[in-house]
Amino acid sequence: LxxxxxxxxxxxxxxxxxxxxxxxxxxxxxxxxxxxxxxxxxxxxxxxxxxxxxxxxxxxxxxxxxxxxxxxxxxxxxxxxxxxxxxxxxxxxxxxxxxxxxxxxxxxxxxxxxxxxxxxxxxxxQHTQFVSGIPRDGAFGGDPSPKTAWGVFVSIEAGVRLHLKRDTLEGVRVAVQGLGAVGWHLAEFLHKAGAKLLVADVDAAKVARAQELFGAQAVHVNEILAADVDVLAPCALGAVLNAGTVPQIRAKLVAGAANNQLATAADGDTLHGRGVLYLPDYLVNAGGIVSVAREFRNEGEESAVMAEVSQIRDRVAELLDRIRVSGNTPAREADAWARSKLVAG
Ligand code: NAI
Missing domain, CATH: 3.40.50.10860 (Leucine Dehydrogenase, chain A, domain 1)
Structure with missing residues (x-):
């Protein structure tokens, strides 16, 4: 091992x-x-x-x-x-x-x-009750991806306001890597909020649809991470923020759905040193688990789920408050914050 x-x-x-x-x-x-x-x-x-x-x-x-x-x-x-x-x-x-x-x-x-x-x-x-994410008649549930996308969206909004000092997403340039279940919904939310989208996916049909529906600019998959944008949203797979890519990132804010975006903790330090605000993946992409957890407990309804997912916005603000006090990078601060909560409630 x-x-x-x-x-x-x-x-x-x-x-x-x-x-x-x-x-x-x-x-x-x-x-x-x-x-x-x-x-x-x-x-x-x-x-x-x-x-x-x-x-x-x-x-x-x-x-x-x-x-x-x-x-x-x-x-x-x-x-x-x-x-x-x-x-x-x-x-x-x-x-x-x-x-x-x-x-x-x-x-x-x-x-x-x-x-x-x-x-x-x-x-x-059919074989275990310990499963969630299944559509139910007359109740919320099922595919968690739209909720994940909403959590990432409100995180980007908060990051743009607090770090880029811009009040709205109008005209903010966002690169979305991966137009899958989460990336697609995120692109839709961003488009509706007036952001200018640059998108990449290995699936050319998804890119073509985003061009058509969101007026997105297509970028080659090898160039999306280095795109000239304000915000980078990695929504494909993990370890995309690594020693090879971090020096090329031009965005000032990185917030996306993909799990384990940082290849190593040191890559988070390098990003921070370059003045890039990285919002930790597990902070911003919790919308889906919030949804399936409520579904599993059969608690509340759609509006309650959305309200709980929207609280991610407040946690982004709290993280930025915390790093102002501690001087830590956001990745290290979030890690310490989360680990302090890994105890019986
Ligand atoms: P998905 O499989 O539906 O979408 C991934 C997309 O990325 C696909 O369209 C794929 O063609 C594209 N892609 C693959 N390699 C690429 C590359 N090199 N460049 C550009 N695009 C590429 O997956 P989904 O559900 O959207 O999840 C995306 C990420 O978010 C994953 O890392 C997942 O673990 C994470 N995540 C997803 C949640 C959810 O609710 N679905 C919840 C939390 C995290």
Missing amino acids: FGLPDQAAHERVLFATDEQTGLKTILAVHSTARGPAFGGCRFWSYGNELAALNDALRLAQGMSLKNALANLPFGGGKAVILKPAGEFDRTALFAAFGRAVASLNGAYITAEDVGTTTGDMRIVQ
């Missing part, structure tokens, strides 16, 4: 396989101090099992910090399923995954993440 992040800090890690369906899954429970570990399930083609384990451990730890900062009565966990190389039966695979979740007896609650859908979670639900 050399080189893996804080693996000793995880309470429990289950590697489950199912020969019949080809399931290989890793369920990582980082902390249950605040409550059962809650975090989505990623379905991904990993190069090898070590890469999958590394992803699960990093993501689970991030969920602990995210859930704590969002004041949720849940700990942090995450599951990854290694996508089988050949043909597979998706329904049977997710049924087997549901049984793996059930085997943890509620220590871990799952939901969607990259590569999984509400349909997959419906199958999981």
